[in-house]
Structure formats: C-alpha cells, structure tokens
Amino acid sequence: MKFLKDVIGWIPSLLDGAKVTISLTLVAVGAGLILALFLALGKMSKKKWLNKFCSGYIFFFRGTPLLMQLYFVYYGLPQLTPVLTINNRFFAAFIAFALNSAAYTAEIIRAAIQSIDKGQFEAAHALGMTYAQTMKLIIVPQSIRRLIPPVGNEFIMVLKDASLVSIIALADITKVTRSISSSTASAMVYIPAMILYLIITAVFSFIFNRLEKKYSVYENN
Amino acid sequence: MSMIRTENICKNFGDLQVLKDVSLTVEPKEVVCIIGPSGAGKSTYLRTLNHLEKINNGKIYIEDKLLDHYENGERKFKLPAHERQQALLDVGMVFQRFNLFPHRTVIENVMIAPINVRKVSKEAAREKAVDLLNRVGLGDKLNVYPAQLSGGQQQRVAIARALAMEPKIMLFDEPTSALDPELVGEVLSVMKKLAEDGMTMVVVTHEMGFAREVADRVIFMADGKIEEEGTPQQIFQQPKSDRLKQFLKSVISA
Numbered sequence: 014m015k016f017l018k019d020v021i022g023w024i025p026s027l028l029d030g031a032k033v034t035i036s037l038t039l040v041a042v043g044a045g046l047i048l049a050l051f052l053a054l055g056k057m058s059k060k061k062w063l064n065k066f067c068s069g070y071i072f073f074f075r076g077t078p079l080l081m082q083l084y085f086v087y088y089g090l091p092q093l094t095p096v097l098t099i100n101n102r103f104f105a106a107f108i109a110f111a112l113n114s115a116a117y118t119a120e121i122i123r124a125a126i127q128s129i130d131k132g133q134f135e136a137a138h139a140l141g142m143t144y145a146q147t148m149k150l151i152i153v154p155q156s157i158r159r160l161i162p163p164v165g166n167e168f169i170m171v172l173k174d175a176s177l178v179s180i181i182a183l184a185d186i187t188k189v190t191r192s193i194s195s196s197t198a199s200a201m202v203y204i205p206a207m208i209l210y211l212i213i214t215a216v217f218s219f220i221f222n223r224l225e226k227k228y229s230v231y232e233n234n
Numbered sequence: 235m236s237m238i239r240t241e242n243i244c245k246n247f248g249d250l251q252v253l254k255d256v257s258l259t260v261e262p263k264e265v266v267c268i269i270g271p272s273g274a275g276k277s278t279y280l281r282t283l284n285h286l287e288k289i290n291n292g293k294i295y296i297e298d299k300l301l302d303h304y305e306n307g308e309r310k311f312k313l314p315a316h317e318r319q320q321a322l323l324d325v326g327m328v329f330q331r332f333n334l335f336p337h338r339t340v341i342e343n344v345m346i347a348p349i350n351v352r353k354v355s356k357e358a359a360r361e362k363a364v365d366l367l368n369r370v371g372l373g374d375k376l377n378v379y380p381a382q383l384s385g386g387q388q389q390r391v392a393i394a395r396a397l398a399m400e401p402k403i404m405l406f407d408e409p410t411s412a413l414d415p416e417l418v419g420e421v422l423s424v425m426k427k428l429a430e431d432g433m434t435m436v437v438v439t440h441e442m443g444f445a446r447e448v449a450d451r452v453i454f455m456a457d458g459k460i461e462e463e464g465t466p467q468q469i470f471q472q473p474k475s476d477r478l479k480q481f482l483k484s485v486i487s488a
Contacts, residue, residue: 136333
C-alpha cells in the first residue's frame with residue numbers, strides 16, 4: 014500500500030522526465046532523418062569527395078560511443094573554440110543525438126533506396142526525368158514504406174539511449190528516477206520508471222505500425 | 235530526315251563484345267522489328283538508343299541530331315545535358331517488365347511525366363491521360379494501383395504513359411515477353427493501332443506473327459551483329475543466311 018502511494022507521488026516528476034525523453038527523441042530522430050537523407054544520397058553519389066565525406070561521417074558516428082559524442086559536444090566543443098559553447102543542455106543533447114542518429118538512419122535509407130527495382134530508375138529516365146525528379150517523385154516515396162519499420166526500430170533505440178543525457182544533468186526519465194532513488198534511499202522507483210518506458214515504447218510501436226499500413230495501400234491488393 | 239541513325243555501335247560488357255558495328259537507320263513512320271536468338275544484343279542495342287546503356291564506339295543520331303559519338307571507348311562528342319534530355323524526350327520506351335510506378339494510380343502514372351517534365355498543367359495532363367487510357371481500353375481503371383491490374387493491362391498503361399509525353403519514336407523492349415500467352419494479344423493490338431496511326435516504332439520482339447504483319451522492315455540480329463535485314467516477306471519467306479534459316483526453323487517448330 015505504501016508502495017502504491019509512493020508511486021502516485023513520483024508520477025508528476027516521472028512525467029516531467031518523460032516529456033524531456035520523448036521530445037528529445039522526436040526532434041533528434043526527426044532532424045536525423047533529414048540529415049540522413051542527404052548523407053545517404055551523398056554516399057550513393059558518383060562525386061568522390063562527397064562519397065568519401067559521407068562514408069567518413071557514418072564511420073565516425075557509428076564507430077564511437079554515443080556517450081562520448083554527447084560528452085564531447087557538451088564539454089569538448091567549448092574547449093575547442095568558445096564559439097561552439099552550448100549552454101542549453103537540451104540543445105547539446107539534441108545535437109549529439111541527431112548527428113548520431115543520422116549516421117544510422119543514413120544506412121537505413123541507403124538500403125531502402127537500393128532495394129527499389131532498377132526498372133523504376135530506367136522508366137523515369139525514359140520519361141525524361143532528371144535525377145532529382147526521379148528521387149523526389151519515384152524513388153524516395155517508394156522507399157518510405159520500407160523505411161518505416163527500421164526507422165521505428167531506430168526511434169526506440171534512441172528513446173532508450175536518451176537515458177544517457179542524465180550524465181549532462183538533463184532531467185529525463187532516468188535522471189529523475191535516479192534522483193528519487195537517492196533521496197528515498199530505495200530503488201523501488203525503478204519499477205514505475207521502467208513501466209513508463211514500456212508504455213512509451215508501446216505507443217510509438219503502435220504508431221509506426223499504423224504508418225506502415227497507411228503507406229502500404231498500393232501494394233498487392 | 236531520318237528519325238534514328240546509328241553508325242557502328244559497339245558495346246562491351248567487360249571482355250564480352252555484345253554489339254559489333256551495328257548500323258541502322260529508321261525513317262519517319264517506319265516500323266522496324268528486331269528479331270533474333272536471346273543473347274544477340276537486341277535489347278542492349280535498343281537501350282543504347284535512349285542512353286540506358288553506354289556505348290563504346292559509334293554515333294547515335296536522333297532526328298539527325300548527333301547525341302553521342304564514341305571512338306574505341308573514348309568520348310568524342312557529347313551534347314550538353316539539357317539538350318540531350320530535350321532530344322530524348324522525343325523517344326518513348328516500353329519495357330519488358332512494364333516498370334509502372336507502383337505507388338501511383340494508373341492515371342497518375344500517365345500524368346506524372348507531362349506535369350513534371352513537360353510542365354503541362356494538371357488539367358491538361360489529366361484530360362490527355364483519360365483520352366490515352368481510353369484509347370488503350372483502360373478508361374475504367376483510372377484510379378486503381380498497378381498491382382491491381384493484369385500484366386496485359388499494366389503494359390497498356392505503360393504504353394499510354396510513354397505516349398503522354400508525345401514522343402515521335404517509340405521503343406519497345408520485348409513488350410509481351412513477360413505476359414501470360416492469353417494477354418499478349420491485347421498489347422499487340424494496341425501496338426498495331428499505334429503503327430497504323432503512323433508512329434515510328436522500333437520493336438524488339440519474339441512475336442513473329444506481329445513482325446510479319448506489322449513491320450515495314452525486319453532486322454535479324456545474331457551474336458551482336460545485324461545478320462540480315464529486309465521486308466517481312468524477304469526475311470520470313472526467303473531467308474538468305476544459314477543463321478536466319480536455323481533461327482526461323484527453331485521458332486516455328488517451337
């Protein structure tokens with residue numbers, strides 16, 4: 014009984030934490046998605062320097078721990094040059110997560126685009142479309158449905174990785190949970206916190222499933 | 235003026251030479267059928283005409299305008315990108331596997347290029363698309379997705395889609411090879427009507443009946459070369475080369 018009462022008391026703080034976790038994940042994955050589209054197109058480009066740059070970017074962000082990237086954006090960049098000082102913790106976390114997520118999403122997008130039948134490019138060419146028109150009108154729209162499941166997966170990964178921001182003292186679910194835990198000298202708060210994560214994950218999984226159905230209308234009726 | 239003229243087209247895939255000095259001229263309103271055993275280079279040749287395949291040697295003219303000139307793998311002449319694109323707008327193509335855009339409805343498939351490439355207004359493009367789809371007998375399928383159509387219907391949409399760009403030349407790359415036998419006729423009859431309306435056509439086909447009936451000229455290709463050419467009468471009744479005789483025997487006995 015006491016536990017339930019405690020949980021009810023923790024809910025408002027946990028929900029505040031959830032706001033930070035969810036909004037960070039949404040903006041980071043969203044911005045990452047846009048950046049990733051350019052990275053993916055760049056990596057498929059015939060221009061050598063662009064190709065190298067995008068490959069290098071992806072190699073770096075996938076090859077180093079996100080925790081270090083986050084540290085470096087918040088603590089390292091200001092030391093490199095004061096111009097790059099980011100005072101807002103949320104914004105710092107956003108930058109690190111978006112840059113990181115873009116690297117993973119770029120590979121997802123590249124795979125989706127390359128899975129589109131070559132005949133689609135040929136038909137677009139035969140109709141006189143430029144490369145940009147072909148991508149915009151034909152290839153990218155068809156890739157979207159194939160993108161949704163892996164991007165949904167990436168979203169949930171980021172949602173959980175967002176717990177890393179507690180190390181720069183940003184009050185996400187994990188940070189709030191740890192504070193409550195140390196002030197009550199009990200780890201019981203982890204139970205509602207984990208349930209909260211599960212609820213959020215379940216809601217977004219549902220949304221991504223619906224999106225996938227929505228974009229499948231044209232396939233095999 | 236000729237619609238298409240190629241001189242000494244050669245193409246290699248690695249060490250394999252798939253086209254050997256293919257020279258061909260197609261006159262306005264002419265229907266040319268290219269026949270031959272598989273691996274003869276028929277489709278590859280057709281695809282070089284609108285730059286789906288690069289060539290290693292030769293010249294390609296579309297409506298007497300030089301588009302490409304290579305000598306032994308070295309590019310001698312290249313039309314600026316926008317001029318080349320403009321010239322290629324006069325060349326429409328129909329593929330073996332249809333290649334319709336699966337995420338767009340039938341009418342959108344037909345409208346998308348005129349709107350975005352020719353910059354035609356939506357209304358005009360729609361009107362034209364409805365008209366073309368009626369002509370190929372699919373006026374009642376405007377708003378369905380390609381996956382809901384049979385192969386023959388999809389290929390007819392693909393023909394309408396190509397025609398919507400008002401090309402002067404139509405290339406057909408084995409347009410009926412991916413179809414169930416009972417669906418071949420509906421596509422061939424659309425093509426026949428197109429030929430009667432005076433379209434310049436180059437058709438790679440295994441349909442000997444179509445070639446015999448519709449073609450003005452039949453090209454027989456084997457081993458990357460034009461082995462023999464002539465009227466359908468000459469090719470089918472009086473074949474000269476052994477290669478062609480052998481080929482005709484094999485397709486007729488099949």
